[in-house]
Amino acid sequence: MAHRALFTGLVFDEFDNPVEVTFIGSEAFYVVDDAGFMRHIPSEQVDKQVLNSMMELIEGHEDLLSEQTAKMLGQEDIFTLAMIESQLKNIDKQFDTLFETGIPEEGRAYMGMMGFRIVIDIHGDVVRIDQPGIIAPGDEE
Numbered sequence: 001m002a003h004r005a006l007f008t009g010l011v012f013d014e015f016d017n018p019v020e021v022t023f024i025g026s027e028a029f030y031v032v033d034d035a036g037f038m039r040h041i042p043s044e045q046v047d048k049q050v051l052n053s054m055m056e057l058i059e060g061h062e063d064l065l066s067e068q069t070a071k072m073l074g075q076e077d078i079f080t081l082a083m084i085e086s087q088l089k090n091i092d093k094q095f096d097t098l099f100e101t102g103i104p105e106e107g108r109a110y111m112g113m114m115g116f117r118i119v120i121d122i123h124g125d126v127v128r129i130d131q132p133g134i135i136a137p138g139d140e141e
Contacts (some may be wrong), residue, residue: 004028005043006100007050013120014127019120023122034122044099046101049126050118062088126137 012021013032020031021043028043030111058065066085070076087094103111115132 003042003044003047003099005030006047006098006103007043007108007118009108010116011046011120014119014121016119030120030124032122032124039122039124041120045124046118047099048049048095048119050129051098053126053129055091058091060087073114 005021008021009018009117010029013019021099022029022031024040029040030038030043030046032041059112062085065088067076069119071078073080086098115126115130118126119128119130121127
């Protein structure tokens, strides 16, 4: 199955220029302008870095996130809590499905409006992920 670019519209280069997405065959690539040379970086390479970073933020906080999610859903029963916590603990297994289905355009638009941004270098390495409202690990005082 072809990989979709999960974060279309949310990826920028180190000079704050939006990174375009293109397809070669059925594979998605982020295109970074390197002084006129258009570098094609497999979107999966960038997307996995971002998802792994998000997964690190979740690890160890599944119980708190489950409680807050259940409250937002208005379903604070033990079964809902257990289901949500199980999903969070096995989030890495859901990446393949996410790569196949992608993040809906409305979801990406909302992420962008909230200030979510990914900054990559010309090699496709994630330099920074801006996630407003997220406390960086180590700043949890």
